[in-house]
Amino acid sequence: MTAIADIPTSRETTTRHSVLPALLPFLGVFVLAMILPFVSNDYWALIGTRAAIYWVLVAGLNLVVGFAGHLAIGYVALLTLGAYTTSVLAAGNVLPPVPIYGALIIASCVGAVFGVIVGLPAMRLRTFYFAMTTLGFATIVTQIALAWQSVTGGGIGIVGPEFSAPFNTPWGFYYLCIGFAAVATWLSANIAYSRFGRALIAIRDADVAAEATGISKPKLLVSIFLLAGAMAAFAGGLFASLQTYITPDAFTFDLSVLFFIAILIGGRGSILGPMLGTIILTILPEIAAPLAAWSTFLYAVLLLLIVLVMPGGIAALLDFKSRRPLASNRAIVPRIAGLSEVLRKTATTKTLTLREVVLTFGNVRAIDGLDLDVKPGQIHGLIGPNGSGKTTTLNVISGYYAAKGGTITLGDDALPPGMPELRAGKGIARTFQTPRVIGEASVLENVMVGGTIEGEATFAEALLSLPRHHRDERKLTAQARAMLGVVGLEALADVRADRLQHSELRFIEIARALMLQPDFLLLDEPAAGLSSDEITRLGALIKAISRRGTGVLLVEHHADLIFDICDQVTVLNLGKILAAGTPAEIRVHKEVVSAYLGG
């Protein structure tokens, strides 16, 4: 077998972090946009401007839909809100007239607030139900625009705001909107390729793992909804100016569908794809003018085609490197010596203690008065027959379930029941029985997600690409690469995680957990599905991690691994302790042998 580190073909290293190749397609689109005025007429200025304005909205919405995975289908509402706010302020219907740029800024602030209000249901609702609430909001906004005649002009409408020279000509306004579109691209890319963007994808594809790494979903989503709402309303102001006159009819459901489908055609988790999707969908009705009346039907067909033929959208079509074959005879060879470089934190002296912990599911007492001490620098094995409560114990410690009774303490501090997102900050990391990785992200990005809470830059700093954000990225990238070296997956760093073998996913999870420099590491059946060689290497890795001061709680069915590396073993049966002691004691414990190990 070839050690992964020796495989040259798997060094397919064009990543989100190698900036220039990733920038080229955007520069290409920008150059084409700059050439357009010289090769076309005013009609195309209108189409080009419209595409740029739509993209300002879609660039923000893409973070909500494509990255966070929330089906906000009624975003035309925020376009409408921005259009009316800008127009009303600029026209001076309510207050003295506000200059257009001031009106745009105020409209963005209003959009940000309403972006959060529309987004709030996403904290609890997903998919269809959330989509319906956004649609409901779209209807409400249109109805208000119709009914509030004194301000909005009702069905008659209102004049859109006007820009002054040099932006008051078709091509002048076009250049201005291309400029805004470029800024929107930059802002959304800054977030997408920051720890916040990775956290969004983690929430979308592996939310339980995201919580375990300390990612706070509500805080992150509020920031994203603020940004997307502001961008949509800003686009609304530009749209009103482009239309010169707006009525509620200008904001059709078709527009909402266009924004949404542009992202689906583009592909989730991509910026370039949805940008191309927006351009295509804006131009399509123009070059197929006779079909304009059929646009909703066309969108529906297009959507079906995407789902059936290319579910990954344009981004997947352009992802050439993921089509290159990977070497099939890969072996995972951890470089344990590297641990001293990546686990530098001073070891804790605290013990993780469970006392009388109880958790019930209906009538099932999954854990029934459990006492457990996981000491720093030791490996504590937790074994028992299927359904004996091992995973539930891990879930209670990691806050995924709130215990119904008993206490869990870390040294003298009681761990609050539930609240899994707070465990990472307390130094507790975990892996999962079924690996929870982000298939569409690279191996490196998956591991970087583990260090999300280590980042220091705020959301605003990442948005504006300020130095602290770059420091975070450099630090996280270097740490994650080093961590991948330790677990033996360095050569696969830039490969999409969904191309990896099951055993490799298990090692990714360990690398991700280690990014927290945890005091305690909870491992749920890390050897399941591994070959005997891999189990031996895994055992050596776990032992080395514990010897650097981390307390390990190891749930495992491979008795040999447990007896080889554990310092203490607890055997569960029906949620209660059947036996506890050293591996030597457990190996010969009569009841354990008859109930679990076999005669």
Ligand SMILES: Nc1ncnc2c1ncn2[C@@H]1O[C@H](COP(=O)(O)OP(=O)(O)OP(=O)(O)O)[C@@H](O)[C@H]1O
């Ligand atoms: N979410 C849940 N809802 C209802 N019952 C549950 C839930 N999770 C676990 N249980 C029940 O709690 C008991 C303990 O389950 P748990 O998964 O902790 O066992 P385990 O020892 O980890 O088993 P295995 O080795 O098969 O993973 C079982 O009876 C199981 O059916």
